[in-house]
Amino acid sequence: MSYLEQELRALQASDETVFDFIQESTLAGLWYWNLTGDQEKWATAKFWRSLDYEPDAQFNQAAAWKAAISPEEETATAEYIATSIADHTYSFDQVVQATCHDGSTMWLHCWGLVLRNNLGQPHRLLGVLVDITRQRNEEISAQEVAGHYGAILGNQSVYIIRTDARGNYTYVNDFFYERFGLDSKIIGTSSLMSIIEEDRAKCLVTVGLCFEEPNVPHQVILRKPYHDNAVKSNHWEFKGIVGSNGEVVEIQCVGYDVTLLVDNLERSKQLLALTNQQNARLQNFAYIISHNIRSHSANLTALVKFLQNATDEAQATMFLEMLKTSTDKLAETIINLNEIVTVNNMGLQPKEMRGLRQEVSRTLEAMNVLIHESQLTVTLNIPEEVTVQVVPAYLDSILLNLLSNAIKYRSASASPQLTLDSYREGDYTVLSVADNGRGIDMARNHNKIFGMYKTFHDNEDARGLGLFIVKNQIEAMNGKIEVASEVGVGTTFKVYFSEIV
Amino acid sequence: MKLFELVYVIEDDFITSKITELYLQQHGAFKRVQKYKNGQPALDALHRASDQPAKLPDLILLDLNMPVMDGWEFLDALSAEHWPKPVPVCVLTSSINPDDIKRATSYTAVQGYFIKPMDAHLVDEMVQLLE
Secondary structure (H helix, E strand, C coil): CCHHHHHHHHHHHHCHHHHHHHHHHHCCEEEEEECCCCCCEEECHHHHHHCCCCCCCCCCHHHHHHHHECHHHHHHHHHHHHHHHHCCCCEEEEEEEEECCCCCEEEEEEEEEEEECCCCCEEEEEEEEEECHHHHHHHHHHHHHHHHHHHHHHHCCCEEEEEECCCEEEEECHHHHHHHCCCHHHCCCECHHHCCHHHHHHHHHHHHHHHHCCCCCEEEEEEEECCCCCEEEEEEEEEEEECCCCCEEEEEEEEEECHHHHHHHHHHHHHHHHHHHHHHHHHHHHHHHHHHHHHHHHHHHHHHHHHHCCCCHHHHHHHHHHHHHHHHHHHHHHHHHHHHHHHHHCCCCCCEEEEHHHHHHHHHHHCHHHHHHHCCEEEECCCCCCEEEECHHHHHHHHHHHHHHHHHCCCCCCCCEEEEEEEEECCEEEEEEEECCCCCCHHHHCCCCCCCCCCCCCCCCCCCCHHHHHHHHHHHCCCEEEEEEECCCEEEEEEEEECCC | CCCEEEEEEECCCHHHHHHHHHHHHHCCCEEEEEEECCHHHHHHHHHHHCCCHHHCCCEEEECCCCCCCCHHHHHHHHHHCCCCCCCCEEEEECCCCHHHHHHHHCCCCEEEEEECCCCHHHHHHHHHHHC
16 A cells, blocks of 8 residues: 555545545545445435535435436346345446436446445445446437438448458448348458459559549449349449558548449430431432432533524434433432432331241242243242241332342343242341342442442443342341352342341 | 544443533534443453554543443553553543542542533533643
């Protein structure tokens, strides 16, 4: 025992102000109970003052005690006492919630000491009380705040993630777990690996920026598989957080789903590309119209001038004849243009399911006379059950064009053959139309075959429109057409009918 | 005034070809006009004449859109070969497409690009250009 402590003990025995000073300045009060008697209880004046009672006033201490300490608290205290006696520690501490005179709540930390008599029997209890209301309230408020933010973090429809400097998850909010069908097992695993492979480099670049320039957000869009395997695009804000060592120790990431946005953007891009393509087609079409009309109008202008200046009857008759031919050609050109405009306008006609073999047979039947005259041998290898999703009028036109071309440009030397096959290729049902006719010089003409007003043989009645229209029609049905040809060997057209409904 | 002993007119439309011939004949600068339905027979004729520079034409009027061998293919074939004397070409077409104009004038053989209708004024312009 130190000298000071010895002196203090002596002082306490002789000078009562020392005890009062200690009690008044440091404690909320004292209890002193008789454990052997009928629960005789005594509390210091300081205790009552702490509970907002005026100790000198005449109040019923028993009733006040009951009002201050709930029966549960009393039972709990009794249990603490019993336990401390049973385990021979004879001391315990307990947090007691007390109700003050004015009804307010007070939190008291109570240290209890069981005192024993000469025989070693427990007979008194000394309770020392310290007011911890302020700390307690701060604790409660801190818990509330934490709970509140926890709820915000958990219930947001944004992803909140923290990773260590190596990119391993250290925190993930509930929304993220829910959306991606994950649980806390992912904590400690690599966040990078959860991103689709193509986007990992992009992610690493952004993480690099967080190290170069910490404490400011760096944005990136990353794709990640959803629990149903659908890939979602998320917009992220990464921020490098600097630790006490001055280095980045954590990456904070806040993200939200932008799949719809990204999809829409992609769709807009596709639409824009389609529009550009259509514009280019339209402009090209305008040039073609201008060219074709101009050719005839130029002739008409010239012929009228020649007719006016004609010197004799024979000349005048010749110019008049030419004028008539020119007006006829102009009329024909306009009819042709109408035909093309119609195809381009009818883009989205309802598609119907048709049996391919039946449709081909029908067209062959309609061309029966021509086929017979040209002695064309047709081999039809299309199975009965093959069907195609088509605009019926377009299919008619396509078949008619391809079959009549095969007749028109049949071989002059060999006996003309035509073979029709069909097969499945990816999302397409393919119709192949192969002849052993004159063929087209592909090296020279591969860019022109499906162009407008392009003819490849010195054929007076070729309009140069058929394949142009066929291409437009098959493309209007989301299909495509390909050609392979060799001069003197034959031509094979492959028509791809899209089977995507 | 420069004289054109022989001019080739390469044009698939019979009437246009005839009109061009008539306008050329009305102009004093042109003597003989030879008409071809597309690039191929014209190229064949050039080959036949290539042994004597005097038999080669002094000017070729060339249409662009033609069957069998169009104006572009003709220009490619012409440019790919060496001729005993330069054969100037004037494109005479209905196409106002700027891409066509740019492409045509990129050939060294092409001296001018003329848009139909053909008339006396246009022939004058052509003669002046080639002077």
